[in-house]
Amino acid sequence: MTLRALLLVATALFSLGIYGLLTRRQAVALLLSIEVMVNAANLVFVAFARYGSAPGHPLVLFALAITVAEVAVGLALVLLLYRRHGDTLLELASEAKG
Numbered sequence: 001m002t003l004r005a006l007l008l009v010a011t012a013l014f015s016l017g018i019y020g021l022l023t024r025r026q027a028v029a030l031l032l033s034i035e036v037m038v039n040a041a042n043l044v045f046v047a048f049a050r051y052g053s054a055p056g057h058p059l060v061l062f063a064l065a066i067t068v069a070e071v072a073v074g075l076a077l078v079l080l081l082y083r084r085h086g087d088t089l090l091e092l093a094s095e096a097k098g
Contacts (some may be wrong), residue, residue, distance in 0.1 A: 002051075003047055003048075003050075003051040003052075006043060006044075006047035006050075007044065007047060009043065010040045010041070010043040010044045010047065011040070013036055013037070013039060013040035013043065014036075014037055014040035014041070016033075016036055017033045017034065017035075017036035017037030017040060018033075018037070019033075020032065020033030020036065021033045021034070021037075025089055025090055025091070026088050026089065026090070027074070027077070027078045027081060027088045027089075027090055027093070028078055028088055030090070031071060031074045031075070031078070034070070034074075035067065035071065038063060038067045041063065042060045042063055042064065045057075045059045045060045045063070046060055081093055
């Protein structure tokens with residue numbers, strides 16, 4: 001694969017993640033959309049590491065570690081929202097304010 005093809009795939013993945021963020025109302029779907037966007041950015045890092053001189057691999061490992069932490073906190077909040085309201089709609093989260 002060429003650098004151009006990898007960047008087109010990453011752009012498509014990132015666009016899919018943006019579309020998911022703008023159209024979904026469920027908290028789990030939003031977390032998955034964010035995950036797709038982070039994976040697109042990781043693909044760009046690896047592509048530039050492969051075809052350029054940028055050190056992309058350490059950046060990808062760091063981004064994956066942050067993504068794992070984000071997903072763990074996000075799922076904990078989703079579980080709390082589900083226990084409290086019986087659903088994971090984001091409109092219910094605004095009702096949970098102090």
